[in-house]
Amino acid sequence: MKLNSGHLTYCTNIHPGKNWTEDFEALKLNLPLIKQSVSPGKQMGLGLRLSNEASLALSQPAALTEFKQWLKDNETYVFTMNGFPYGEFHRTVVKADVHTPGWVTESRRDYTLRLFHILKELLPQGMDGGISTNPLGYRHWYTTEGSLKEATEKGTLHVVEVISELIRIYNETGKVLHLDIEPEPDGMMETGREFIDWFEGDLLSLGIPAISEVFNLSEADAEAQIRRHLMLCYDVCHFAIGYEPHAEIISELAAKNIKVGKIQISAALKADLNKPAAERGQIKKAFDQFNEPVYLHQVVARQQDGSLLRYLDLPEALEDFDNAYVQEWRAHYHVPISIQEIGLLSTTQQDIIEVLTIQKNNPFTNHMEVETYTWEVLPQQIKLPIAESISKELLWVSSKLA
Structure with a gap:
């Protein structure tokens, strides 16, 4: 839905589905209920998540035509998509495979291009459209600085190929589409600082000459095209886990x-x-109830001297829980955003309020997407019916932006 500060939606990666048929059925079941709660009588935006398999199916003209008609009939529009998880995302062990395949592969590039061609067809005129993606890959796939550097360069070149296609789409249609890189703990880009360094270093140094050559542009014009079509996905959970200063990052x-x-x-x-x-x-027991086997739940601990200690997953962190030098834990587990306290544990809800306040007072993006994908693995005491849970979160965000 359109608010004064931008378009607000939720990400459909909360709905379990192995293919487009199941994805579409979940939307038919839940979206009318959500829309009636949060956007009655007005159009509602949708943040679409498609697996590789689902993207192949929805690319077929008949399926795409049917979906476009359904969106129209239900006063719904797609303006953003989630292209981070490539394969199945529910009811199977995901863990670090959420990054598979990484950007070193043609598979990741081709999947992302396919998503953009779907978004090109779904995006209403006059709106920009974005697709979030993983931060090139999983850092711990690479055991040496040399192998990580090589993978970064190869992945960046594939990103530049996607940017080239987005320039072509813009030249043909006038639609601005952008790829949104999403840093996360243990990704090849974990922090805002690493994203900025990659953007100003690897991306511009590799992208400017490539775009200049392909489109016969000056270096300045090539850089402008890159800045139009490559952006940051600001996942508040990921930035909060790293204790990052939101106002400073957004300002920079x-x-x-x-x-x-x-x-x-x-x-x-x-x-x-x-x-x-x-x-x-007792706090350890409270964290242990969130120790589930599907997703990675990286933990970043703040120590007495202010330094950060990173754990690959919650089980490793729990093993070191008695480390007396640790003062605070933050764990990667997308809990409902409208909750501030869960028993003895807290949430990083205040980080969301800080970012939304900045957005409200001085909007720095057109797109806002609630992403609580862990509904199926939440403890029962905080699990509402799925449509009610999504509606509650969207209404909570709307109230903070009002």
Whole structure:
């Protein structure tokens, strides 16, 4: 739905589906209920997530025509998509395979191009459209600095090929489409700082000469095209886990003319561990109820000297829970954003409020997307019916932006 500060939606990766048939059925079941709650009588935006298999099916003209008609009939429009998870995303072990295939592969490039051609057909005139994607790959696939550097270069070149196609689409249709890189813990880009360094280093150094040659542009014009079509996906959960200063990052991005394509509105778990031993033991039990086997739940701990200690997943962190030098935990687990306290644990809801306040007062993107994809693996005590849960979150965001 369109608010004063931009388009707001939710990401359909919360709905389990192995293929387009199942995805479409989930939308038919849930979206009318959600729309009636949050956007009655007005158009509602949709953040579409398609697996590779689903994207192949929806690329077929008959399927795409049927979906476009359904969107029209239900006063719904697609303006953003989630191209991060390539394969199945529910009811199977995902973990680090959420990054598979990485940007070093042609498969990731081709999947992303296919998503953009679908979005080109679905996007209403006069709107920009974005697709979020993984931060080139999973950092721990590469055991040496040399192999990581080589993978970064190869992945960046594939990203530049996608940018080239987005320039062609813009020249043909006038539609501005952008690829939104999403840093996350243990990704090849984990932080805002790493994204900015990659953008100003690898992307521009490799992209400017390539775009200049393909389109016969000056270096300045080639750079302008890159800045139009490559943006940051600002996942609040991911940035909060790393204790990143939101206002400083957003200000630096603006100063450097690096655009934010989308805010993904999401919350992490956190807890103050500077407690007596007995209370710490109860906090450990509280975290353990979120120790589920489907997704990666990286933990970033803040130590007494302010340094950060990173754990690959919640089980490894729980094994080191008695580390007395650790003062705070933040865990990658997308919990409902409208909740501030979950028993002895807290959420990073305040980070969301800070980012939304900046967006409200000085909008820095057109796209906002609630992304609480963990509904199926949430503890029962905080799990509402799925359509009610999504509606509650969208209404909570709308109230903060009002």
